[in-house]
Amino acid sequence: MPDTFGKSALLLSLILGMGSAPAYSAASTTEAALASAHGIPHPAVIAHRGASFDAPESTAAAYTLARDLGADYLEMDLQRSKDGVLFALHDNSLLRTTDVAKKFPQRKDSPASAFTLAELKTLDAGSWFNHAYPDRARSSYVGLPILTLDEIIDIAQGNPQHKPGLYIETKEPRQFPGLEHDLKNKLSERGWLEPVASSEAQGQPQVGQGKGRVMLQTFDKNSLELLQKEMPGTPKILLLWVGEGSITPEISLSFADSGEKDKAAYYSKQHPKDKAEFINWIDFAKASGAIGTGPSAALTHGGEQSYADLIQPWMNTATHDRGMLVHVYTLDEPVDFKKAMDAGVDGIFTNRASELLKFYQRPSTQSVSQLLENNGY
Numbered sequence: 001m002p003d004t005f006g007k008s009a010l011l012l013s014l015i016l017g018m019g020s021a022p023a024y025s026a027a028s029t030t031e032a033a034l035a036s037a038h039g040i041p042h043p044a045v046i047a048h049r050g051a052s053f054d055a056p057e058s059t060a061a062a063y064t065l066a067r068d069l070g071a072d073y074l075e076m077d078l079q080r081s082k083d084g085v086l087f088a089l090h091d092n093s094l095l096r097t098t099d100v101a102k103k104f105p106q107r108k109d110s111p112a113s114a115f116t117l118a119e120l121k122t123l124d125a126g127s128w129f130n131h132a133y134p135d136r137a138r139s140s141y142v143g144l145p146i147l148t149l150d151e152i153i154d155i156a157q158g159n160p161q162h163k164p165g166l167y168i169e170t171k172e173p174r175q176f177p178g179l180e181h182d183l184k185n186k187l188s189e190r191g192w193l194e195p196v197a198s199s200e201a202q203g204q205p206q207v208g209q210g211k212g213r214v215m216l217q218t219f220d221k222n223s224l225e226l227l228q229k230e231m232p233g234t235p236k237i238l239l240l241w242v243g244e245g246s247i248t249p250e251i252s253l254s255f256a257d258s259g260e261k262d263k264a265a266y267y268s269k270q271h272p273k274d275k276a277e278f279i280n281w282i283d284f285a286k287a288s289g290a291i292g293t294g295p296s297a298a299l300t301h302g303g304e305q306s307y308a309d310l311i312q313p314w315m316n317t318a319t320h321d322r323g324m325l326v327h328v329y330t331l332d333e334p335v336d337f338k339k340a341m342d343a344g345v346d347g348i349f350t351n352r353a354s355e356l357l358k359f360y361q362r363p364s365t366q367s368v369s370q371l372l373e374n375n376g377y
C-alpha cells in the first residue's frame with residue numbers, strides 16, 4: 001500500500017507542480033510526495049505558539065515574527081470566550097501568561113473560558129515573558145493582548161512576501177462543545193477552507209494560500225472525529241503522547257510516585273504499553289481521517305517540553321507505511337532537529353522557527369531583532 005500510494009502522490013504532486021525539493025530531507029521521496037499532494041511543505045516548520053522563544057507566546061509579536069522569518073505554519077491552541085469568540089491561549093488558566101491576578105483577583109483561578117472577550121482583552125499577556133526571560137525582554141512586550149483567531153488570520157495574511165498557513169489545535173475540546181463547528185464557520189467565513197484562486201495567488205500558491213493552508217490538530221479522539229465531520233477536506237493530525245487520554249504507558253506510575261528528579265526524567269522512562277498499543281493509535285488516526293500524527297519527543301537537554309520518545313524509527317516507519325506523515329512536537333535545538341530528521345519525521349513544531357529554518361538551510365535574510373523592530377517591537 002505505501003509504495004502504491006507514494007507513487008500516485010508523487011505523480012499528483014508533479015502534475016500539480018506543488019512544492020520544491022527542500023535543502024534538508026532525511027525522509028524518503030515518498031513522504032515528500034505525500035506532503036506535497038496535501039499541499040504541506042516537507043519538511044514543515046511549525047511555529048509553536050508563534051516564534052515563542054523570542055517573543056511572548058501567542059501574541060502578535062510572536063506571530064508576526066514567525067511569519068516574517070518564513071515559518072510554514074503559525075501554531076495555536078484554540079479556546080472560546082464566555083461570549084463565544086475563538087481566541088488563542090495554551091493554558092486553561094490565565095495565571096502563567098497574564099496579569100489576571102492583578103486585574104481580576106477574585107476570579108484569577110477561573111478558566112480563561114469564563115471571561116468575555118472584552119475582559120480577556122484588558123489583560124497584559126506580554127509582561128510575564130520579560131520577567132521569565134530577562135535576556136530576551138523588550139519594553140514593547142508590556143501590555144500585549146491575547147489574540148482572537150480572526151486577528152491571527154489577519155497576521156497570516158499580512159505579509160505579501162510570505163503567507164504562512166495555520167496549524168490549529170482544539171484545546172481541551174470537551175470543555176468547549178461545538179468548538180469544531182465554530183471553527184469551521186470562522187474559517188469558512190474568512191475563506192480559509194478553500195485554496196486561494198490561482199489568479200489571486202499569482203502563480204504557485206504560498207503555504208497559506210494552497211490546499212494545506214490549514215492543518216487541524218488534537219489529542220482528543222472525539223474531537224478528531226468531529227473535525228473530520230465538519231471539515232472533511234482539511235488535513236488533520238492526531239497528537240500523541242504517553243499518559244492520560246492518550247497512549248497507555250507500560251508502567252502506570254505518577255510523577256509524584258516515580259522518585260524522578262524532574263518531569264523530563266520521568267517522561268523519558270515512559271513508553272507505550274506495547275507495540276500494539278502504539279499501532280492501535282495510529283490505526284485510529286488513519287481510520288478517523290487524519291493524514292498524520294503529532295508525536296512527542298524526548299529532548300536531549302530535558303526541560304519542560306521533554307516527553308516520551310514517540311519518534312523512534314519503527315514508529316515513524318509504521319506511520320509512513322500507513323500513508324501518513326509525522327510532525328513531532330516541540331524541538332528547539334539543532335541536536336534534536338537532527339535526531340528527529342534522522343529518525344524520519346516530516347516536520348517539526350518549534351518555539352525557535354529562526355533556528356529550524358537555519359537548520360533546513362532556509363534562513364531568514366533578516367535577524368530576529370531586525371524583524372521584531374520592523375514590526376514595532
Ligand code: G3P
Pocket residue numbers: 048077090169217239294329330349
Ligand atoms: O500542538 C503540538 C504541541 O503544541 C502539543 O503540545 O501542550 O504545547 O499544545 P502543547
Ligand code: CA
Pocket residue numbers: 075076077169
Ligand atoms: Ca499546541
